[in-house]
Amino acid sequence: MSFDKITVPSEGEKITVENGELRVPDNPILCFIEGDGIGPDIMTASKRIWDAAVEKAYNKSRKIAWMEVYSGEKAASVYDGNYMPEETFDALREYLIGIKGPLTTPIGGGFRSLNVTLRQVLDLYSCVRPVRWYKGVPSPLKRPDEVDVVIYRENTEDVYAGIEYEAGSPENERLARFLREDLGANFFEGAGIGIKPISEFGTKRHVRAAIKYAIQHDRKSVTLVHKGNIQKFTEGAFMKWGYEVAAAEFPDETISWDDVAANHGGKVPSGKILIQDVIADIIFQKMILRPSEFDVLATPNLNGDYLSDAVAAEVGGVGIAPGANIGDAVALFEATHGTAPKYSNLDKVNPGSLLFSGVMMLEHIGWQEAADLITSAYERTLDQKIVTYDFARQMDGAVEVRTSEFATAVIRNMDA
Numbered sequence: 309m310s311f312d313k314i315t316v317p318s319e320g321e322k323i324t325v326e327n328g329e330l331r332v333p334d335n336p337i338l339c340f341i342e343g344d345g346i347g348p349d350i351m352t353a354s355k356r357i358w359d360a361a362v363e364k365a366y367n368k369s370r371k372i373a374w375m376e377v378y379s380g381e382k383a384a385s386v387y388d389g390n391y392m393p394e395e396t397f398d399a400l401r402e403y404l405i406g407i408k409g410p411l412t413t414p415i416g417g418g419f420r421s422l423n424v425t426l427r428q429v430l431d432l433y434s435c436v437r438p439v440r441w442y443k444g445v446p447s448p449l450k451r452p453d454e455v456d457v458v459i460y461r462e463n464t465e466d467v468y469a470g471i472e473y474e475a476g477s478p479e480n481e482r483l484a485r486f487l488r489e490d491l492g493a494n495f496f497e498g499a500g501i502g503i504k505p506i507s508e509f510g511t512k513r514h515v516r517a518a519i520k521y522a523i524q525h526d527r528k529s530v531t532l533v534h535k536g537n538i539q540k541f542t543e544g545a546f547m548k549w550g551y552e553v554a555a556a557e558f559p560d561e562t563i564s565w566d567d568v569a570a571n572h573g574g575k576v577p578s579g580k581i582l583i584q585d586v587i588a589d590i591i592f593q594k595m596i597l598r599p600s601e602f603d604v605l606a607t608p609n610l611n612g613d614y615l616s617d618a619v620a621a622e623v624g625g626v627g628i629a630p631g632a633n634i635g636d637a638v639a640l641f642e643a644t645h646g647t648a649p650k651y652s653n654l655d656k657v658n659p660g661s662l663l664f665s666g667v668m669m670l671e672h673i674g675w676q677e678a679a680d681l682i683t684s685a686y687e688r689t690l691d692q693k694i695v696t697y698d699f700a701r702q703m704d705g706a707v708e709v710r711t712s713e714f715a716t717a718v719i720r721n722m723d724a
């Protein structure tokens with residue numbers, strides 16, 4: 309495929325899928341979207357770190373061929389005012405893997421969020437957020453080291469489906485009449501109405517992805533988080549379909565809590581991944597009081613949205629939490645914070661969120677050694693109390709550095 313404004317790097321090769329598995333050459337083409345606001349600062353710093361780690365981990369035998377694709381304000385300047393050019397989708401569909409900085413959602417003009425558009429158009433149905441603590445990161449918990457979970461949030465359904473009718477609109481009145489007269493529903497006059505679709509198809513492909521992740525990464529459990537005690541046919545069905553997909557498709561690898569209690573004296577047999585469920589409100593308590601009981605958490609869309617930010621705050625907050633949006637083939641890794649416009653081009657902010665999203669990306673393509681090199685160098689840098697302003701103000705004796713200087717320190721610490 310040829311592109312209008314995108315330059316395909318001549319020294320790189322395409323990542324492909326063979327028999328459902330990624331085939332990754334030694335010089336894979338990876339897409340990047342620089343991002344708006346602080347995007348250029350954190351992307352430049354993080355790319356230096358990713359490239360250095362790959363070079364060191366594989367003794368120069370592997371190298372990422374970066375391909376810039378455009379979205380947001382940079383796209384608007386390159387494509388004559390178009391914030392989301394079609395060839396960005398084409399490039400991601402063809403090259404499969406990309407990483408993006410934060411994007412401004414232009415206000416007015418009928419714009420939807422660029423992030424939501426990317427997820428929907430590319431059908432990236434699972435939002436994946438690993439949350440763990442790194443030694444030295446300021447945390448409000450007594451034992452932040454006990455937090456090590458991966459939140460799988462469904463990305464396409466639930467109240468985010470956009471089926472919502474404003475009070476007083478003709479659509480709302482028609483729907484309200486139908487609900488009252490045909491279905492016997494009872495609710496106040498003048499209520500805004502939203503619809504919450506949760507399907508068997510959407511739930512099973514998402515929970516399947518969470519279980520596969522748990523298997524590949526030697527995780528102990530997958531917990532289905534839901535509010536099924538109240539919303540029986542949406543959240544409750546999410547739980548039911550989650551257990552079903554585990555039993556039907558992963559009978560050798562997984563075991564349900566009921567089975568453990570009834571047949572194994574309450575002890576999970578070795579080699580099995582426990583499938584359990586927990587009510588959504590309780591998980592917020594437990595993730596503070598007993599976080600070590602959880603591992604992979606599979607959630608519907610809205611619960612996962614709240615939970616990911618709340619759990620991230622336990623171990624350092626938005627400046628460090630990484631994320632990815634993953635579908636059947638395409639995976640887009642991303643900083644989870646916004647564009648923080650007041651810090652644009654000041655070389656000041658924390659690159660941690662984008663940096664660790666890149667670590668997830670390296671793990672996703674099977675380059676674990678490079679990923680591990682970054683994690684250990686990052687921990688060493690924090691141990692030396694070298695941090696950006698956001699952590700510096702929460703730490704005693706911190707050495708506050710710029711974004712670029714932080715990257716230099718991490719790269720230096722790869723040799724330690």
Ligand code: NAD
Nearest residue numbers: 409410411412413423627644645646647648657658659698
């Ligand atoms: P924000 O995340 O940009 O900023 C909130 C605050 O968090 C900032 O003032 C800053 O103090 C802090 N912060 C954010 N990133 C940081 C970092 N890397 N290091 C240190 N501190 C950091 O959220 P906002 O102000 O609500 O949104 C600004 C813009 O970003 C909006 O246009 C919004 O639409 C967009 N946004 C984009 C994404 C995305 O692309 N995924 C996510 C959220 C918001």
